[in-house]
Amino acid sequence: MKKENVIVAEELTKAFGDFKAVNAISFEVKKGEIFGFLGANGAGKTTAMKMLIGISKPSSGKAKVAGFDVYTQTESIKKNIGYMSQKFALYDDLTVKENITFFGGIYGLSRAKIKEKREQLISELGLEGISNKLVGSLPLGWKQKLSFSVSLIHEPKIVFLDEPTGGVDPITRRQFWEMIYKAADQGTTIFVTTHYMDEAEYCDRVSIMVEGKIEALDTPKKLKEQFKVASMNDVFLKLARNIEL
Amino acid sequence: MGISLSNISKSYKKVKAVQDISFDVNPGELFGLIGPDGAGKTTIFRILTTLLIPDDGTASVAGFDVVKDYKAIRNSVGYMPGRFSLYQDLTVEENLTFFATIFGTTIEENYDLIEDIYVQIEPFKDRRAGKLSGGMKQKLALCCALIHKPKVLFLDEPTTGVDPVSRKEFWEMLKRLQKKGITILVSTPYMDEAALCDRIALIQDGEILEIDTPEAIVNKFPKTIYNVGADNMYKLIQTLKGYKHLYSVFPFGEFVHYTDKRDSFETAELKSYLENAGLIDISIDATQPNIEDAFMELAK
Numbered sequence: 001m002k003k004e005n006v007i008v009a010e011e012l013t014k015a016f017g018d019f020k021a022v023n024a025i026s027f028e029v030k031k032g033e034i035f036g037f038l039g040a041n042g043a044g045k046t047t048a049m050k051m052l053i054g055i056s057k058p059s060s061g062k063a064k065v066a067g068f069d070v071y072t073q074t075e076s077i078k079k080n081i082g083y084m085s086q087k088f089a090l091y092d093d094l095t096v097k098e099n100i101t102f103f104g105g106i107y108g109l110s111r112a113k114i115k116e117k118r119e120q121l122i123s124e125l126g127l128e129g130i131s132n133k134l135v136g137s138l139p140l141g142w143k144q145k146l147s148f149s150v151s152l153i154h155e156p157k158i159v160f161l162d163e164p165t166g167g168v169d170p171i172t173r174r175q176f177w178e179m180i181y182k183a184a185d186q187g188t189t190i191f192v193t194t195h196y197m198d199e200a201e202y203c204d205r206v207s208i209m210v211e212g213k214i215e216a217l218d219t220p221k222k223l224k225e226q227f228k229v230a231s232m233n234d235v236f237l238k239l240a241r242n243i244e245l
Numbered sequence: 246m247g248i249s250l251s252n253i254s255k256s257y258k259k260v261k262a263v264q265d266i267s268f269d270v271n272p273g274e275l276f277g278l279i280g281p282d283g284a285g286k287t288t289i290f291r292i293l294t295t296l297l298i299p300d301d302g303t304a305s306v307a308g309f310d311v312v313k314d315y316k317a318i319r320n321s322v323g324y325m326p327g328r329f330s331l332y333q334d335l336t337v338e339e340n341l342t343f344f345a346t347i348f349g350t351t352i353e354e355n356y357d358l359i360e361d362i363y364v365q366i367e368p369f370k371d372r373r374a375g376k377l378s379g380g381m382k383q384k385l386a387l388c389c390a391l392i393h394k395p396k397v398l399f400l401d402e403p404t405t406g407v408d409p410v411s412r413k414e415f416w417e418m419l420k421r422l423q424k425k426g427i428t429i430l431v432s433t434p435y436m437d438e439a440a441l442c443d444r445i446a447l448i449q450d451g452e453i454l455e456i457d458t459p460e461a462i463v464n465k466f467p468k469t470i471y472n473v474g475a476d477n478m479y480k481l482i483q484t485l486k487g488y489k490h491l492y493s494v495f496p497f498g499e500f501v502h503y504t505d506k507r508d509s510f511e512t513a514e515l516k517s518y519l520e521n522a523g524l525i526d527i528s529i530d531a532t533q534p535n536i537e538d539a540f541m542e543l544a545k
Contacts, residue, residue, distance in 0.1 A: 040408040041379050140282050167405070167434045169281035169449060170495075170537045171544060177496045178482055185479035195408040198437065201498025220499055232498075233437070236409045 003030040006157055006189045007052065012061035012070075014047050021047040023212035024061060031157075034180065034190040036200045036220075038232075039209030040240050045193050048209070052191075053160060054078050066157040079107070082151035085162035089147035092136030096127055099135055100150060107154035121149050141172030148179055158189040166196055177202055197233035206232070210240055246308045247272040247428045248293060248397060253302035255288050262288040263451045265302070270430055270444075275423045277442035278432040279536070285451040286432040287327060290401045293430070294324045307396045307428075320348070323390035327401040329382050333375030337366055337385055340374050341392060348393035358425065359388045362418055380411035387418065398422065400431040404438065416441050439536040447540050454543040459536060466534040466542060468492060471512070472500040475524040484522040488515070495541060502538060503529075 007029035014022040022044045029035045039045040050056035052065050054074030063070040066080040090099045100121055104114035122131050125145055135143060144164065151159050161180075165173045180202075184190050192203060200206050200220060207217040216223055216239055220232055227235045248270035255262050263285040270276040278286045291297035293306055295315035303310065309317045331340045341363075345352050356363075366384050369377065374385060383403060390398060400419075404412045416438065423429055431442070439445045440459045447454040447462070455462055473494075475481040482501060485494040492504040505515075512529040519527050 040410055167282040169544065170436065170541050174495045181479035181482065181496070185477065197409055198498070202496065233409050237413060240410050
């Protein structure tokens with residue numbers, strides 16, 4: 001069975017004056033795939049992602065996300081994707097329950113659906129005892145797991161994760177990756193932007209952006225073979241700045 | 246004359262930030278504090294740089310007591326906090342001159358110490374610090390922390406949020422500074438940076454899990470680790486969790502790290518168990534533990 005593409009970008013470009021922040025990138029991401037989107041600071045990752053999530057209009061090229069056009073159907077894109085970042089996650093001064101209700105409401109779920117989701121989420125994460133506590137009082141690892149679950153509340157086709165596991169302890173981080181694998185197994189596409197190369201190792205395929213262009217795109221295993229190195233970190237070093245190891 | 250902590254504790258209201266911590270950093274050593282956010286790393290830095298008074302215990306830096314001799318310590322250490330703390334609206338050169346003047350010195354006097362770092366940002370010396378890229382801010386902050394030729398350098402998460410290329414360059418700079426005789430205490434949440442330190446302390450929830458060389462910590466790992474791979478990662482982990490001989494399973498990039506309760510076991514048996522569960526493309530190979538494996542075992 002050939003899996004459908006949920007993201008298709010063709011020659012997608014964003015220029016600011018003469019400067020091409022994103023320079024004609026083309027790639028496809030399949031349903032249920034964990035796709036890593038890597039690049040150094042300033043390589044164009046954020047600009048590219050903004051176009052894909054419908055908050056920045058491309059200068060040229062084409063792209064469809066969850067079947068919708070990035071020029072004309074940005075509202076439909078926003079309804080069909082989830083987003084989670086280290087920097088912005090949940091509201092610290094709302095409780096666990098309130099956060100879930102709030103985000104459910106934002107995505108237009110019915111009251112009954114929000115209630116169902118809230119109970120399911122709290123039980124899956126084992127948060128029964130603390131569902132009335134402020135999110136600000138939770139340990140970082142719990143916040144992140146809750147934040148990821150909330151990003152899936154409206155059952156999006158794709159969830160965008162921006163450096164999801166930076167700074168957390170190794171055990172929590174792996175619990176987090178297990179949640180990602182589960183979501184992917186159930187058919188959600190996971191789009192991870194990061195410059196933490198150890199996060200890249202977990203992806204099915206990764207693309208590496210250098211100065212606005214995608215310079216490499218393959219499975220971590222094949223990229224390591226191609227560059228004859230042992231880690232994605234070393235692939236990145238060779239590619240991003242041509243550093244001989 | 247390096248750094249010495251003896252039974253240091255510090256709480257903020259009810260939260261115990263660090264509990265009964267003791268370790269020594271030898272003169273000229275590059276010592277790493279490795280742990281996640283909230284482990285207590287920054288509290289230790291603030292105590293050692295005399296910005297915070299411990300509730301209990303004693304500590305000394307370059308031979309000076311952190312409470313009694315705080316003025317002497319401030320003259321002999323350099324501190325690069327985790328958050329960018331230079332003046333955003335001063336230029337690169339103005340920031341550096343400012344810090345030199347505060348310490349009663351000049352850029353010229355200690356230029357040899359910062360030269361190989363400063364030349365990389367010198368083309369931007371008239372740019373305001375707030376307008377620099379992350380990697381350049383970090384280099385400027387390091388120059389400012391070094392301009393008075395400190396004996397001991399404190400670097401709190403200098404590589405957080407920095408891309409791999411800049412991280413690599415930063416560690417190379419630290420190695421060169423170490424050769425000039427500076428004692429360095431550096432913290433990081435990145436376990437892969439542990440291998441670049443002479444010795445490390447693994448820290449979590451305000452307590453030290455282990456102190457040793459990175460090699461020794463890895464060598465103490467009590468089990469044989471197997472890289473197990475299959476076509477479906479989620480199913481693989483769930484299936485392994487149901488295996489009666491499982492000791493631990495953790496995702497590790499394209500494989501999972503599996504350890505078995507038994508001292509020796511046949512991989513064929515595990516393989517057939519996984520095949521019976523419907524997994525394909527199964528691989529099972531012994532591999533070396535790394536610092537993350539050691540950390541997770543110690544944190545259990």
